[in-house]
Amino acid sequence: MDGSSLYDRDFYAWANEQAALLRAGKLDAADIEHIAEEIESMGRSEKRELVNRLVVLLLHLLKWRYQAPLRGNSWRLSIEEQRYRLAAHLRDNPSLKSSLGESVEDAYRLSLIAAERETGISRLVFPAECPWSFAEMMDESFWPDA
Secondary structure, three states: OOHHHHHHHOHHHHHHHHHHHHHOOOHHHOOHHHHHHHHHHHHHHHHHHHHHHHHHHHHHHHHHHHOHHHOOHHHHHHHHHHHHHHHHHHHHOHHHHHHHHHHHHHHHHHHHHHHHHHHOOOHHHOOOOOOOOHHHHHOOOOOOOO
């Protein structure tokens, strides 16, 4: 069974086979091209996780700011949880800090869509660009007020 066809038929078996080949130092038998693709995919996944966490944080910060009468424990806890999860994710993947600007921009655009969907408030009411710095968003004492 060659590595490429196993890759297509049974990813789990392929991954275990490749790990064994790499550990044994049998690089010539390893499916290097697919291994490289999978490693790149893992990197993209870590960036997506960053953006997804930022979307949730930004969504709840927008709701906190623009729906003050509806503030509750659930939003507060969601903001606190995302701050913690983002800090942990960046500790585990410190090189993602270099893409924070782009990630915040992407996340903010997505959070505007989610905020309009969840609040019924037109996204045109919200600032066109993220009104908070990453440092502000992550500051546990920061709670945006009107």
